[in-house]
Amino acid sequence: MWASRKAIVAALVLVTLFFLLRHTSSPSTSVRTAGTTGTSPSDQKSPSESHPPPPQTPPKANPIQQIVNDISSKPLRTRLAYYFPYEIEGKFPGYVWQTWKVGPASGAFEDHLRPLEASWTEKHPGFVHEVITDQAAEPLIRYLFASVPEVAEAYSAMPLPVLKADFFRYLILLARGGIYTDIDTEALKSAAEWLPERLDHSSVGLVIGIEADPDRPDWAEWYARRIQFCQWTIQAKAGHPILREIVAAITEKTLELKRQGLLKHGRTPTSISVMEYTGPGIWTDIVFNYFNNHEYFEFDAKYQNITVQDFFNIQEHKKVGDVVVLPITSFSPGVGQMNAGEPDHPMAFVRHDFEGSWKPEKEQTH
Template identity: 60%
Template sequence: MWTYRKSLLAAVCVFTIFYLFKSSRSSSASTSNTASFGLGSRGRSYPPSLSTKNRPSSQQTIENLASKPLRERLRYQFPYDLESKFPAYIWQTWKYSPASGEFGENLRPLEASWTEQHPGFIHEVVTDDAALHLIKYLYASVPEVTEAYASMPLPVLKADFFRYLILLARGGIYSDIDTQALKPATDWLPKDFDRSTVGLVVGIEADATDRKDWAQWYSRRIQFCQWTIQSKPGHPALRDLVATVTEETLRMKKQGILKANKMDKSVVEFTGPAVFTDAIFSYFNNESFFDYSARGANISVIDFAGISSQKKVGDVIVLPITSFSPGVEQMGAGGIDDPMAFVKHEFSGVWKPESERMKNN
């Protein structure tokens, strides 16, 4: 006959067995994901262990916050939750709304492809005028950022900066207006992959690790593209990038050189793929987020040379060149029918003057 004591003991045993089984399953799944994504061709281990040292406290008073550095205030304003879902937003920018008759007919099928591939997503094409108001609203508590955005002398600078700002604040997917969605974002990672371990998805634009003349063509030997990015809000790499661009903008403004023909940085280095690539590598090697004591080496360009599938580093997925640059017919990129082809960039240079379009960026 079951007594109360025996029933309680049995319940505790069942609960313990269930907990251990669940923990074992979770550990097994995590190991599987790391194995599929974490080993490069040279056998170097990934990802580095997440570090808990130097993590700032989330407890802040409004009075103390105002005196904190820019990065600290951005972290407070836009907290990062790795285990949250990727927001179902698609952000694009252009001079005109798709509802306008001035929206280019050549852009309509490209813009429509994002809605067609993502029917459950909110898809916004933000005009230049609307972008300024949106940034002022989202970053009202961080006036340096709004000042930097409003002070930029070229539309391309604002277009670059906008993508980082909107993803940091709201997350989702940003993609240039001259891109075509070939596959939905749900296909960018394997179906059984644990998306609660990923906060940022980037693609390789250039892999010039085997070229001695790489500097004549690209700003970095491994260059990450920023015409398409997926992120959860508050990602630390984007936070640092926003702070860097803000600081550089205000520095040039103070020096009186924040003008189209006077800036001491090119567009690519100031807001484009060079500074974006640097921010990603800086994050990969930031000991505030990762523990490299067991690995003994930094993440470098060689870790991404010639990759043909997704590679996971910490909470970042790096896609091969085929994913966002199919059909370029160089650096090992596959065609648009390749299983790893997700987004096609038309490289029309729509941000350039008409006379300079269709030339190399």
């Protein structure tokens, strides 16, 4: 009897233990089901365990971005030389650039300018001829000089149309090359005839003309320089060092005037004249500085420098380094002074109407 009771008690104990063990094991089973299939409890990581982050690989340097960063820290002239390189061996670009208040397609374009503007297309049929309006000029300069933003800032800060017109010619030739000519000029001959056939055109990067050669004691009352180079018509290959220098000089001067608060809209800066700021005065000085720059020219003991006397009364082309200087007849025929020939002269290439449309109305000539 006792033995059977013991057997019954033992059976009850075993049944109780079975249910107890089953109850305590069910949570781990649910964890495995929710976790990764096939993992055991020993493989599960405790939620409180920290996981070290994966090792970080430093990003690879972008060589192009590195070059841009290096160039952006360089002086203005260095950046201009980098972004607008000068290649003398190439041909002169086939562009004719002009600026005016409106384009030729506008009804507001003056009738007396139409035959002058058309002469450039007629004499250069294979060229791209663009008349850039005042409205389009500033966005174009911002685009061309986006990599050198202080240049566009200087252009925008200029308070007078004449200053912007002067600056624009240097900027467009530096960036694109070709021919810049004022809207009141007439092409008498194609630019293909401006240089003599015997001259190697791959050795020429800039073509300019003499505007003034006044052999009179009061010359300073009429002109900025004794020998004055014309800037109403210029032919250039993009990136020429003279263009680079004048763009840098005008940019620096403009931003300095801006910092001093001397640029007032509609007024000429009191500290400097237009002739010296952007016109033929500074243009002539920079050309002569280039002629005498040992970085570009070698000089011997007998011939140290080039002066205005080297250009008195010249009657034909004169080449100095990579620059060809044309006599006064070439871009100023028919002026009736300074030994200039008439428009039918063989060396007459461009006739200037001297309208002076940027001047006050009482000072304009028609």
